Amino acid sequence: MTLVIRDTTVVTSDAARTVRHGASIAVGGDRVAAVGPRDEIDRRFPDAERVDGRGKAVFPGLVNCHTHLWFTVARGIQEDFGFPSTLAFPQTVTDLLSPEENAVFATLGALEALRGGTTTLFDVGFRIPDYAKPVVASGLRIVFGPSSSDLDPAGVRDGRFTYSPARGEKTLRAVDDLISGWHGAERGRITCLVAAHAAEACSPDLLRAARELAERRNLGTTIHVNQSQWEVDAVMRVRGLRPTEYLFQCGFLGPRMIGAHCRYLSPAEVALLGRSRVFVSHNAAMAARRGSAPPIQALEAAGATIAMGSDNMAHDMLEVMRTGLFMERVARQDGERPWPEDVLEWTTRNGAIALGLGAEVGSLEVGKKADLAVVDARRPHLVPNVRIVSAFIHNGQAGDVESVMVDGRWLMRDRRVLTIDEADVVARAEALGQRVWRQLVEKYPDVPFPIRLPGSAPSA
Numbered sequence: 001m002t003l004v005i006r007d008t009t010v011v012t013s014d015a016a017r018t019v020r021h022g023a024s025i026a027v028g029g030d031r032v033a034a035v036g037p038r039d040e041i042d043r044r045f046p047d048a049e050r051v052d053g054r055g056k057a058v059f060p061g062l063v064n065c066h067t068h069l070w071f072t073v074a075r076g077i078q079e080d081f082g083f084p085s086t087l088a089f090p091q092t093v094t095d096l097l098s099p100e101e102n103a104v105f106a107t108l109g110a111l112e113a114l115r116g117g118t119t120t121l122f123d124v125g126f127r128i129p130d131y132a133k134p135v136v137a138s139g140l141r142i143v144f145g146p147s148s149s150d151l152d153p154a155g156v157r158d159g160r161f162t163y164s165p166a167r168g169e170k171t172l173r174a175v176d177d178l179i180s181g182w183h184g185a186e187r188g189r190i191t192c193l194v195a196a197h198a199a200e201a202c203s204p205d206l207l208r209a210a211r212e213l214a215e216r217r218n219l220g221t222t223i224h225v226n227q228s229q230w231e232v233d234a235v236m237r238v239r240g241l242r243p244t245e246y247l248f249q250c251g252f253l254g255p256r257m258i259g260a261h262c263r264y265l266s267p268a269e270v271a272l273l274g275r276s277r278v279f280v281s282h283n284a285a286m287a288a289r290r291g292s293a294p295p296i297q298a299l300e301a302a303g304a305t306i307a308m309g310s311d312n313m314a315h316d317m318l319e320v321m322r323t324g325l326f327m328e329r330v331a332r333q334d335g336e337r338p339w340p341e342d343v344l345e346w347t348t349r350n351g352a353i354a355l356g357l358g359a360e361v362g363s364l365e366v367g368k369k370a371d372l373a374v375v376d377a378r379r380p381h382l383v384p385n386v387r388i389v390s391a392f393i394h395n396g397q398a399g400d401v402e403s404v405m406v407d408g409r410w411l412m413r414d415r416r417v418l419t420i421d422e423a424d425v426v427a428r429a430e431a432l433g434q435r436v437w438r439q440l441v442e443k444y445p446d447v448p449f450p451i452r453l454p455g456s457a458p459s460a
Ligand SMILES: [Zn+2]
Pocket: 066, 067, 068, 124, 224, 260, 311, 312
């Protein structure tokens, strides 16, 4: 059965950045069957199920190249304490939650992503087995990045960096198991990359082993790199090199690697990332919250490819795109560049290529997967629709997305999410979030916490 979204605006995100007006898009099975003028598509697909696309714009689903879905539990708190967090609790709230409870927050993250038009999401971390199943059940296209590290976390707060081969082997075994269990699952909707956690968290042996595992599995890699001044100082102290220089020396940089953050970079490191043809996940909203910006223009000029990610606590890629656009204009002191179309390319085509999915998603072209978001383009803040990409990125809201499709299947239709019990997830996450923050604060009464939680006594 063919489905046609008829008489609409199709933002293709193809190489020529074509936007088609008065057009229709036909979906056959899980793929785009045709994009073309309304009348032509009517003639070619006379028996198709038709969806009225007037007053809408169809975008390719957005691609989030770096996040940690389960950390939505820290929303409203951890945004305001820097990185590494200046909250001195010996544990995080997630340590006080069961795997099932952490899964509620991962599902909450998936729900938020879906509502905002994200269709492909790269989730990185150590706890993926706790929440893989409900996240996969959301219907989103998921790339899992199971993480590895051989750093003993015990001494880090006191500045001691010791590395344990046993821990490295254990985490790499878990990476391999997760890949065996999920890579290619759901008819290819689920794939994996190999993550090494961060430059300071991985010895040369761990980095080599992670790279070899990725090569054996024919997969790309990812790592957090140059995320904070703290990390730069730590790697300088332990390795005598800056983080990117260290990764280069260990042979970890390359054209199938996504470097997440890439913020505190020397000019020599920018050159190394460019020469190595890496992908950079520019997590713009998080970068802005942390008060630091990656040198995007220099990275692109050097040869790196920019993709975008949300990172912790939020999964609204429209907000990420807009923040990225604004940050770059401020950084360049340029009221014209980048263009919204540049930023959309980072968040669609580039993101798909970064994740090894460039042949399948990232643009609305014949033969690619039918992963798309239908935007209500008649909202007051989007009219007139003379240049919908610019209007959407400058002024759009996640709530403008009214329907989302992945693999030709509606996951949200007319703002109703079809794959997740939204009311249940929201209610459980709210109750758990209230409970667990109170629990953490009560467990460590001596740790300064300058926030008054709901229901606690007013401060004197
Ligand atoms: Zn991260």
